[in-house]
Amino acid sequence: MGKSRRSRERVLGHLTELRELPLGGGPSDAFRDRLRDELLTARSDASERSARRPRGPRSASSRSSRRGPGSSRRRVRARPWLSQLATLSLAAAMMVSAFATYRAVPGDTLYPLKRAAESTLVRLSDDDVERAERELDSAKARAEEVAELLGPSHEDSPGNDALVGRTLKDMEESTRSGISRLERVRPRSPKIRTFARDQRDMVEPMLERMDGEDQDQATGYLDYIEGLAAPPG
Structure with missing residues (x-):
């Protein structure tokens, strides 16, 4: 419940700051810095959760289907990084879209x-x-x-x-x-x-x-x- 409230307050805070941008303006340096810190924190948290996630015993069929020693481990390690990269890219795209949105005037697509x-x-x-x-x-x-x-x-x-x-x-x-x-x-x-x-x-x-x-x-x-x-x- 506490995390949900904090998330909502953080979203409201970002929306409010974006909303107060003048037409044709851009985000302040302080806003960019805080957003970058939050994204890096989210990435760090995702890495810690991935590291703590228990891994169940592998079945014999799973072990026998490996293409070579260490190949499965490489794939497992790659997935969290790909997921984090996709998340950060999506967040960056959303923020760019948000900046354009709050500069929009009637008649604009956004x-x-x-x-x-x-x-x-x-x-x-x-x-x-x-x-x-x-x-x-x-x-x-x-x-x-x-x-x-x-x-x-x-x-x-x-x-x-x-x-x-x-x-x-x-x-x-x-x-x-x-x-x-x-x-x-x-x-x-x-x-x-x-x-x-x-x-x-x-x-x-x-x-x-x-x-x-x-x-x-x-x-x-x-x-x-x-x-x-x-x-x-």
């Missing part, structure tokens, strides 16, 4: 994986405060994605307007859900006002790059968070 990882973080949160804060983090991520979609590298992409509108909608849904949850458990939390101000400063400059329904949707969002950003009366 973007659904990014959203699935965010949803996992929210569902695995232990209490309502943590869950609300993760939902607000998701809203911030959507604002950053809208800014990216409106930037020079994406503004002329096919279907970009639909992606902007959908991302704005997701941003508002995450905001309302997170604020509602946080107001229920911590109604006077200063994080609500701080979040609203940060979002206002992020979204407001985008209005001039929007038109039509997207601009109306963003304006409605700003009207909603403006009341949250105001100091309490």
Whole structure:
């Protein structure tokens, strides 16, 4: 039970760090070093378990089928190393994929994986405060994605307007859900006002790059968070 909890906390920690990477950013040196240490520890543990594993008596047919003296022992020794190499390669491939995933924006192939990882973080949160804060983090991520979609590298992409509108909608849904949850458990939390101000400063400059329904949707969002950003009366 203890090992399972520690594993879950470690996975959550990695997901959180990856999630907080800025768009186009990469993992920090400290994160790489810690990941390498954990992989090497896992490899060492696997070697120790393999060395401690009891080996049953060989049957006569098994002994007689050996191609030559020592050949079976060489095969037995080779298997743990091949298994460890495959495990490390898989872990490295997964981390490379994770870095690419957390730099993805709407419309990218890996973007659904990014959203699935965010949803996992929210569902695995232990209490309502943590869950609300993760939902607000998701809203911030959507604002950053809208800014990216409106930037020079994406503004002329096919279907970009639909992606902007959908991302704005997701941003508002995450905001309302997170604020509602946080107001229920911590109604006077200063994080609500701080979040609203940060979002206002992020979204407001985008209005001039929007038109039509997207601009109306963003304006409605700003009207909603403006009341949250105001100091309490």
